[in-house]
Amino acid sequence: MQTDTAWAEESFTYKNGKRIIDNTDGFNFAVPVKNDSIANFTFTFSLLDSINQMFTNPGPEQDGLCHLRPIKLFDEMKIVLEQKDTDTSKGWLNTIITDTITFRRLQRPK
Numbered sequence: 001m002q003t004d005t006a007w008a009e010e011s012f013t014y015k016n017g018k019r020i021i022d023n024t025d026g027f028n029f030a031v032p033v034k035n036d037s038i039a040n041f042t043f044t045f046s047l048l049d050s051i052n053q054m055f056t057n058p059g060p061e062q063d064g065l066c067h068l069r070p071i072k073l074f075d076e077m078k079i080v081l082e083q084k085d086t087d088t089s090k091g092w093l094n095t096i097i098t099d100t101i102t103f104r105r106l107q108r109p110k
Contacts, residue, residue: 001043002034006103008073026054026069029077031103033066044092048078048100075105 009028012019045066047053054069082095
């Protein structure tokens with residue numbers, strides 16, 4: 001598994017064919033994940049600050065992105081990486097915290 005960047009987007013919906021900003025469900029914090037087999041992905045992601053997490057799509061979908069939903073965006077976002085227990089009798093019931101990844105907002109050049 002490999003990840004090296006992330007980005008944040010305002011959430012939106014459509015009304016009468018027009019896009020409308022709607023952060024009711026928080027922001028979309030997307031973490032691209034490179035993995036040989038998305039179907040057998042054995043890791044999940046979550047925000048370290050669980051109070052700030054609206055909900056999560058913990059593993060990469062077919063698009064190779066993990067979508068986290070923070071209520072607020074901060075200049076520094078800490079993401080917890082958990083691995084599924086290799087003991088198949090425990091699996092996702094006994095996850096192993098393997099790392100905390102810190103993403104920092106980059107300032108755009110003026």
